[in-house]
Amino acid sequence: MAGMTKTKRRARRAYRKERLVLLAFTVPALALYISFFIIPALQSLQYSLTNWNGYSATFDWVGLDNFTRALTNDSLFTNAVTNNLKFWLIVLAFQTLFALMLAVFLFRNFKGSALLRGLFFFPTILSSVSVAYIWKFIYDPNYGLGNDILGIFGISSSFLGNDDTAIYWIAITQVWFHAGQMMTIFIAGLQSVPQEMIEAAAVDGAGRWQVFKNVTWPMIAPATSIVMAYTTIQSFKAFDLILGLAGNPPKSSMDIMSTRIYTTFANSQYGYASAQAILFVIVIVALNFAVRRIVGLTQPKTES
Amino acid sequence: MGFKIGRAGILFVYAIIIIVPITVVMLGSFKSMGELFDSPFGLPESWNAQNYLDIIVHHDMGQAFINSAIVTLSSVTLTLLIASCAAxxxxxxxxxxxxxxxxxxxxxxxxxxxxxxxxxxxxxDRLGLLNSLTGLILIMVVTGLPVATFILGGFMKTLPNEMFEAASVDGVGPVRSYISIAMPLSLPSIAATSIFLFVIQWNELLYPLMFIQSPDKQTIPLRLLNFQGEFLTNYPLLFTGVAIASIPITIIYILLQRYFVEGMTAGAVKG
Structure with missing residues (x-):
C-alpha cells in the first residue's frame, strides 16, 4: 500500500514538473508580447484621454475631447475617413469579384494554370513602396504608360493629379497588388467543394450560373468571409502604398486614416493621434461585422 | 465553348497587365531617363549597370541592403524560435x-x-532602442509573434499526443521532445511561417520610418521611400531601387512557391 502511494505520488510530481516546464516554454513569448505589445496597446487608451505632445514632462487629462475633436471639428481627419471609405468600397467590390472570377477560371488544373496562379500571386510579395513606384510611372501624366494606353482610345487623364479621382486610381493599384492573394484563398475554397455535388446539379439540368449560385457560392461562404475581412483590413492599413504614391505627408486627396494618424503623431500630437488610432480600430471592427452580415445575407435560405 | 474563350481572353489580358509593368521596370533600370521615356518597352541600348553602381555606392542602397538582411534574418530566426516554443x-x-x-x-x-x-x-525611446537595428529587430519579433504562434500552434496541435507520452515514458523530457520530435515534424509549417515572416519583415516600412533617423541605419523600403524626395521623377534610378528590393524575394519565390501561398494566405491579415 505504502509503496503504491509513493509511486503514485512520484508520478504526479513528475507530471506536475513536466507541465511546469511546458508552461515555461510559453514564457518568453508571453513576456515580450505583454511588455511590448499589450501594455502599449493599453497605454494608447490612456494617451487618448490626454493632450500629451510627446516631449513635455506634464500633460492634462482632457477626457473625450480628442474624440470629439476628431469626429466633429477636424476636416483633415474627416477627409481621411471619407477617402478611406471610398477606397475600401472600391477595393472590396472589385477585388472580391475579380479574385473570385480568376479563381473560378483557375481552380481546375489545365496546361499553364499553375504558372498563371503563380504569376497572379506574384505582386503580393513585392514591397508596397516598390508597387507604388511601378504605378507612379504608369500614372505619370507626361511620360507614363497609363496615358499611352488611354491614348489608344483618344483620351488622357492626369490620374493622381486630379483630386476628385486620385483615391480611385490608388484603389486600382491596390487591386493589382492583392487580387492574386485573394484568388488563392478562393481557389482553396473552390477546391474543397465536392465535385459530385456540382455534377449532380448539372445532371438535374442546372446551368453553369445556377450551379454556381445554388451550390458553389454557399459552399465557399467561409472563403468569401475571409477574403472580405482581409480586404477590409488591408484597405485600412494601405499605409506604405499611399506614402509611396502620394508622398509623406500625403496630399489630402489621397490621405487615408493610417497616414493621417501617422502625420498627427509626427506633428507631436501623441494624445490626439492615439484617439484617432482608437477610432481607426473601431471602424475596422465595425466594418468587419457589417461585411460578415452582408455575406450571410447573400446565402440562400435553407428550408428544413 | 464561349466560357473557354472568354476565360482565355481575360486570363491573357490580366497576365499582360502583370508582366508588362514589371518588365518595363526591370528594363528601365538599365536605361537613361531619355531612353526610358522614348521607348519604355524596348530593350536598353546597352546593358550597363551604371544605375546599379550609382544607387548602391552613392545613394546608400548597399548599406540599406546589408541592414535589411541583418534585421530580417535576425528577426525571422528569433520570431520562429520564440513562437515555436510557445506553440x-x-x-x-x-x-x-x-x-x-x-x-x-x-x-x-x-x-x-x-x-x-x-x-x-x-x-x-526610453530604452535607448530608437535609431538602432537592435530596436528594429525587437519590434519586428514582437509584432510577428501573434501570427507565427497562430500558424505554428495550429499545426502543432494536430501532432498526436501519444507520441509525446511514449517519449515521456522512455525518459525523454519536454525539452528533448521539442528539439527532436516537435520541431522536425513541424518543418512544413515552419517553412510556411518563415517565408511569411520573411516577406512581411523584408518589406516592413512603418517601424523603420518611425524608429530610424540615421541614413546608415535605413532598411531598403525606407531608403526606397526617401528616394522619392531626392530624385522626384528620375524613374530609372527609382526602378533600380525597386529591382534591388525585389530580386532576393523573387528568387526565393521562384524556388519555394508552394510555401509562399500557404504562408501568405494563412497570415494574410498582416499583409
Whole structure:
C-alpha cells in the first residue's frame, strides 16, 4: 500500500514538473508580447484621454475631447475617413469579384494554370513602396504608360493629379497588388467543394450560373468571409502604398486614416493621434461585422 | 465553348497587365531617363549597370541592403524560435490554460500597429532602442509573434499526443521532445511561417520610418521611400531601387512557391 502511494505520488510530481516546464516554454513569448505589445496597446487608451505632445514632462487629462475633436471639428481627419471609405468600397467590390472570377477560371488544373496562379500571386510579395513606384510611372501624366494606353482610345487623364479621382486610381493599384492573394484563398475554397455535388446539379439540368449560385457560392461562404475581412483590413492599413504614391505627408486627396494618424503623431500630437488610432480600430471592427452580415445575407435560405 | 474563350481572353489580358509593368521596370533600370521615356518597352541600348553602381555606392542602397538582411534574418530566426516554443507548450499543455494562452497571443493579430505604435515609440525611446537595428529587430519579433504562434500552434496541435507520452515514458523530457520530435515534424509549417515572416519583415516600412533617423541605419523600403524626395521623377534610378528590393524575394519565390501561398494566405491579415 505504502509503496503504491509513493509511486503514485512520484508520478504526479513528475507530471506536475513536466507541465511546469511546458508552461515555461510559453514564457518568453508571453513576456515580450505583454511588455511590448499589450501594455502599449493599453497605454494608447490612456494617451487618448490626454493632450500629451510627446516631449513635455506634464500633460492634462482632457477626457473625450480628442474624440470629439476628431469626429466633429477636424476636416483633415474627416477627409481621411471619407477617402478611406471610398477606397475600401472600391477595393472590396472589385477585388472580391475579380479574385473570385480568376479563381473560378483557375481552380481546375489545365496546361499553364499553375504558372498563371503563380504569376497572379506574384505582386503580393513585392514591397508596397516598390508597387507604388511601378504605378507612379504608369500614372505619370507626361511620360507614363497609363496615358499611352488611354491614348489608344483618344483620351488622357492626369490620374493622381486630379483630386476628385486620385483615391480611385490608388484603389486600382491596390487591386493589382492583392487580387492574386485573394484568388488563392478562393481557389482553396473552390477546391474543397465536392465535385459530385456540382455534377449532380448539372445532371438535374442546372446551368453553369445556377450551379454556381445554388451550390458553389454557399459552399465557399467561409472563403468569401475571409477574403472580405482581409480586404477590409488591408484597405485600412494601405499605409506604405499611399506614402509611396502620394508622398509623406500625403496630399489630402489621397490621405487615408493610417497616414493621417501617422502625420498627427509626427506633428507631436501623441494624445490626439492615439484617439484617432482608437477610432481607426473601431471602424475596422465595425466594418468587419457589417461585411460578415452582408455575406450571410447573400446565402440562400435553407428550408428544413 | 464561349466560357473557354472568354476565360482565355481575360486570363491573357490580366497576365499582360502583370508582366508588362514589371518588365518595363526591370528594363528601365538599365536605361537613361531619355531612353526610358522614348521607348519604355524596348530593350536598353546597352546593358550597363551604371544605375546599379550609382544607387548602391552613392545613394546608400548597399548599406540599406546589408541592414535589411541583418534585421530580417535576425528577426525571422528569433520570431520562429520564440513562437515555436510557445506553440509547443500550448500544443502539449491542453486544457483551458492552453486555450487561454493561445487566444491571448493570437488576439494580437486583430490589433493593427496604429493601436500601439505611439506608446511603443515612447517605450523604445526610453530604452535607448530608437535609431538602432537592435530596436528594429525587437519590434519586428514582437509584432510577428501573434501570427507565427497562430500558424505554428495550429499545426502543432494536430501532432498526436501519444507520441509525446511514449517519449515521456522512455525518459525523454519536454525539452528533448521539442528539439527532436516537435520541431522536425513541424518543418512544413515552419517553412510556411518563415517565408511569411520573411516577406512581411523584408518589406516592413512603418517601424523603420518611425524608429530610424540615421541614413546608415535605413532598411531598403525606407531608403526606397526617401528616394522619392531626392530624385522626384528620375524613374530609372527609382526602378533600380525597386529591382534591388525585389530580386532576393523573387528568387526565393521562384524556388519555394508552394510555401509562399500557404504562408501568405494563412497570415494574410498582416499583409
Amino acid at each position: 509547443y507548450g500550448i500544443a502539449r499543455l491542453k486544457g483551458w490554460l492552453s486555450w487561454l494562452i493561445f487566444g491571448f497571443l493570437v488576439l494580437g493579430m486583430a490589433i493593427p500597429p496604429q493601436a500601439n505604435m505611439i506608446p511603443q515609440y515612447v517605450q523604445f
